[in-house]
Amino acid sequence: MSVVIDVLSALCLVAGSFFCLTGGIGLIRMPDFYTRMHAASIVETLGAGLILLGLMLEAGLTLISVKLAMVGLLVFFASPTASHALARAAFLRGLMPELAKAEDASSKP
């Protein structure tokens, strides 16, 4: 049973690290401030969430897991507020987003 938990936890940690890396690469590849924030939001949702889940699986039903869950809740309530404040501040200072032209080919990955 503990092997199953270990494997699940390792999978979560690896996947979480992958999404953190993805967010970091997106942060470099994206063209302007607002699109970079979209890349960063992957890190704070899936990246942080999966790493916390992996650590909670490893800690089991202990107070450590409860504290990790509290960290998760804090991130999930605070990060959108901070992102919104940042985006709004940039917008009010007159930083206009680079928008796609209307005739661009549709963007399916």
Place this chain on the structure above:
Amino acid sequence: MIHSFSALIALFIFWLLLSGMYTPFLVAAGAGSAVAVLLIAHRMDVVDHEGHPIHLAWHAFFSYWPWLVKEIIFSAWDVSKRIWHPSLPISPSLAEFVPTQNTDMGLVIHANSITLTPGTISIEVAQGRFLVHALTREGAAGLAGSEMDRRCTSMEVK
């Protein structure tokens, strides 16, 4: 009154969970701290249905959050695919639309949910007007009258 009581219990449980050491002195200190924080919160006038929305708890835990987590996973995966795609297929767009929520609480939940979902960030939030930056044109088009909008409004009337 019910808000004060529930906030006091929540604060005390928060102390107990973080402390993990249950000597009489520390438990009493926790109870004292909970009361002190509650009194300060009362002076700031934040212990009400907005500062401590217990009426939303049931619906939020068992209906809204699971759905929101699912949405976050799908959109984070979509944004990740675009980041790794060699041609970076994004079409940044601004969308302005009218949210259907009436209370500040509902608007905050809706705006925070939009920002928490990768691919969309709420820039301006006001009664009857949301300005949202989306990573793709499709994401911007799907915002007005969305499932999220409907769910936030239905949570608000509860």
